[in-house]
Amino acid sequence: MCDSVPRVDFLSATSQAMPKNTFAVDCLFSSISGVITFNGEPAEGATIKRTVSKAHVRGDVRDETKTDKEGVFYLPEVFERNILSRVLPMEFAVSQKIIVIYEGYEFDLWLGVKRQREENAEAKGQPLVVECRLEKELNQKQVSGGVIFSRCHWNVEEDEIIRLEDLPGPGQ
Template identity: 30%
Template sequence: MLLLAGLLSPGAAMAFFSKTLYLFTEVDGVVLLDGRPVPGVEVEQDYHWHWGEQERSARVTTDAQGRFRFPEVTGRSWTAGLLPHEPVINQRITLRYQGRQYKGWLHSKHNYDRFGEVPGRPLALICDLSHPPLPHPEIGSFGICVMR
């Protein structure tokens, strides 16, 4: 470790150890029921980052047009930037409406890239409460939410 630290200039070492890790891309979504927007749906986003043993959740309620939004979630770890490993971030979006719970988005992210869930694309989701949860093999997710 000292050898590595000695090889890097102070500026290079700081940049190497302070890399931003994207744990959950920004989410813009809309909740529908039979194709119509649903206001007042509780939407919960949570994730478990295995490397950092970090678990967090956030909740929002859909607006009058059924829209919801979560900002991107980032993390930092000097060991994740230094040691080789396969990233594993389990992501979930759960919807609650009129006493029922819906599996919106279940995904296991294996990179720290911005827009890494669906390479190069932000998460723009449509979640229809009248649809059954299904696997989406093209993006490796499961649930009622699909990409717009």
């Protein structure tokens, strides 16, 4: 579990609670809640482990939780204060990973890259509430400029896919 006390790294601090002073604060992973099932039954007691990379410094934030008897889980949002990214031009790209350990098996639940600093960008501004089925294959979604591979479904309108063959060529 992450400490509730922010850790400080070279003009960067990470915490799971939204700081009172929101200057230069980035949301690395929005709060996520939902239900996990396996073959139609709640995945009771499943261990959920989340790893989030920091945006502009080395290191990860890791936390975990367990599902209840109905397969319900919750992980809080993860924030990082990063003043350096407001001074120097830097691309925001944060890797997100959630794995589930259930009945001795490990499942990738969420593998993605968050490309926008705002909270709830993974659901285009809406709360991130998911329904996940461990027996399903990973599906790809492109949301808010980021790509997410997940066994979960959530109510979000995906980004429009731009195909290279549809782009105008030279001189067109």
